[in-house]
Amino acid sequence: MKLLTTTNxxxxxxxxxLFALGTxxxxxxxxxxxxxxxxxxxxxxxxxxxxxxxxxxxxxSMTNPNELTISKSVRPPGLGDTLIYDPVERxxxxxxxxxxxxxxxGQRYGLTLRKSLIETGDVLEVVLTVMLTVMGGLxxxxxxxxxxxxxxxxxxxxxxxDSLRGYRLQQPQALxxxxxxxDEFSELNQALAQLTQRVTADYQALKEFTENAAHETQxxxxxxxxxxxxxxxxxxxxxxxxxxxxxxxxATRRLSxxxxxxxxxxxxxxxQFTEARxxxxxxxxxxxxxxxxxxxxxxxxxxxxxxxxxLSVAMHPALADSLVSxxxxxxxxxxxxxxxxxxxxxxxALEIRNTGLPLDGDPTQLLGRFRKHNAASDSPxxxxxxxxxxxxxxxxxxxxxxxxxxxxxxxxxxx
Amino acid sequence: xxxxxxxxxAPLRASLLDFLRHDGYVCETAESYRQAHEKIKLYxxxxxxxxxxLPDGNGLNLVRTLKADKSEAGVLILSARDGLDDKIQGLExxxxxxxxxxxxxxxxxxxxxxxxxxxxxxxxxxxxxRDLTVFPDQALVxxxxxxxxxxxxxxxxxxxxxxxxxxVLTKEAIAEHIWGDAADMADSFDFxxxxxxxxxxxxxxxxxxxxxxxxxxxxxxxxxxx
Numbered sequence: 001m002k003l004l005t006t007t008n009x010x011x012x013x014x015x016x017x018l019f020a021l022g023t024x025x026x027x028x029x030x031x032x033x034x035x036x037x038x039x040x041x042x043x044x045x046x047x048x049x050x051x052x053x054x055x056x057x058x059x060x061s062m063t064n065p066n067e068l069t070i071s072k073s074v075r076p077p078g079l080g081d082t083l084i085y086d087p088v089e090r091x092x093x094x095x096x097x098x099x100x101x102x103x104x105x106g107q108r109y110g111l112t113l114r115k116s117l118i119e120t121g122d123v124l125e126v127v128l129t130v131m132l133t134v135m136g137g138l139x140x141x142x143x144x145x146x147x148x149x150x151x152x153x154x155x156x157x158x159x160x161x162d163s164l165r166g167y168r169l170q171q172p173q174a175l176x177x178x179x180x181x182x183d184e185f186s187e188l189n190q191a192l193a194q195l196t197q198r199v200t201a202d203y204q205a206l207k208e209f210t211e212n213a214a215h216e217t218q219x220x221x222x223x224x225x226x227x228x229x230x231x232x233x234x235x236x237x238x239x240x241x242x243x244x245x246x247x248x249x250x251a252t253r254r255l256s257x258x259x260x261x262x263x264x265x266x267x268x269x270x271x272q273f274t275e276a277r278x279x280x281x282x283x284x285x286x287x288x289x290x291x292x293x294x295x296x297x298x299x300x301x302x303x304x305x306x307x308x309x310x311l312s313v314a315m316h317p318a319l320a321d322s323l324v325s326x327x328x329x330x331x332x333x334x335x336x337x338x339x340x341x342x343x344x345x346x347x348x349a350l351e352i353r354n355t356g357l358p359l360d361g362d363p364t365q366l367l368g369r370f371r372k373h374n375a376a377s378d379s380p381x382x383x384x385x386x387x388x389x390x391x392x393x394x395x396x397x398x399x400x401x402x403x404x405x406x407x408x409x410x411x412x413x414x415x
Numbered sequence: 416x417x418x419x420x421x422x423x424x425a426p427l428r429a430s431l432l433d434f435l436r437h438d439g440y441v442c443e444t445a446e447s448y449r450q451a452h453e454k455i456k457l458y459x460x461x462x463x464x465x466x467x468x469l470p471d472g473n474g475l476n477l478v479r480t481l482k483a484d485k486s487e488a489g490v491l492i493l494s495a496r497d498g499l500d501d502k503i504q505g506l507e508x509x510x511x512x513x514x515x516x517x518x519x520x521x522x523x524x525x526x527x528x529x530x531x532x533x534x535x536x537x538x539x540x541x542x543x544x545r546d547l548t549v550f551p552d553q554a555l556v557x558x559x560x561x562x563x564x565x566x567x568x569x570x571x572x573x574x575x576x577x578x579x580x581x582x583v584l585t586k587e588a589i590a591e592h593i594w595g596d597a598a599d600m601a602d603s604f605d606f607x608x609x610x611x612x613x614x615x616x617x618x619x620x621x622x623x624x625x626x627x628x629x630x631x632x633x634x635x636x637x638x639x640x641x
Contacts, residue, residue, distance in 0.1 A: 211496050215468055218495035219424055222517035226430035229520045232583050232633050242632040253587055256517050257599070295600050325596055333600055
């Protein structure tokens, strides 16, 4: 909900309460003032009548029964309320009356003066009409004011928001925020500028660290590997030394590949792969299957590729490559001779199903780092972790399921 | 063949020098950006091996200088920075190839030869080895002037051996040369064995000697003479 809408909501509640209260008070006040005025007039009229009767020595001749009744029976004197049926409007109309007695020629007469009261409903109507008109006007003005406020007053805020949305950590130029005369917004902009500077510096440091770590590790490994290779060329190398030298050489390769995989993982985690363009995964799958042809043939696996819909994902080409080859290599490596490999692509997912040995252990652990089917294998067991990280980087998900019936392993990369 | 090795790590520089000299190249070395810059400005090389991370500068600038001078030299980038950007940038600047450290020396040799072959053997592009002649452009292999039909993998394998005569090639180096990324698939070593067996058989059937020897515990070697 927008800030202004929220403020308006509270404002509206306050206005409603005030107006209800005001309407009530106004209604009661008007009613009371009117009643007092009527009483005053009745009493004044009574005094006037008494005086006239005393001076004239006769009762008033023509009287409207609704305004004055004269009877010989004397009512208790004082003010009171009554309802009289109005034959024209066919309703009972409220009246205020005052009863008093006069003595004329030794005879006591009871006189009652009446005055019609304006109907309560009418008063309420007037009050509500006035109040609602004012309230409506106020709300209308409020909406207009808000529209103006959000357009002009909040404009710097939205500009800041736009620059933030467009800001990429990897871009070389700093975040540029427009200057604004409003203190709150300029403070916000300052704080944001400082924050992004710090974050950029951290990011840069992290990036350099990964690159330096790669360089500092791979260089000695390169020296070791080159020296070992040269050692292996020596004709005088005794056979007893050949085996250990070769083992050293293999271990060097293994260490180097492990380090490459870890560097790749941390680079994905640091979001250092910014370039992305649409990659057609079906084409990539076909390419990779071609590269694995020999391994497939050796295990007598006939891959089945089903493309329900071409899947195109915007990603870094090298990562797309790594994702597909890791998944396919995994499906071939852990397949059984004469097994099956089914690849299905639809508009949102790449699904790779392969037969294999029954799964031992926790299926949720399979995507973890350093998970290996065969502990003695040279591969560091990071392939599926890398695939999972790549999916995650592009807002997707990699899910593993195992179907005991037929020992099917399914890896589904959902985008 | 004159090659300049630009590498700041002394042991690696020594290995490269030793290896390439042994292979018959005339080599010079530079251990810093400044030295390398001076040498490429003064002398002509057939190929320059450039390490990107030098203590006093970025190797990519050497590539820029070479290209700006319209040098004939081939450029092979060697980098320990596992940067895809470096690779793309390097190749865009006009480098011929890119090799990430650590690399197999045999692989370096194969790439170096490919660069030199592309740049130099205008007209007579063929490799001769004992009774074997290979025309890489046409993927044609002749034994005693008679063509031999090889599969793609057997052919790649043969070229890799021809680039590295008299050298022990480890199975790892061969596997990575042939399959790249997929080299650590479990059966790749068995495949090398199978391909080699077929290759040897085809060559011997055509009347060639058996030049590809198994070196126990290490790998294989193409022997120049018995």
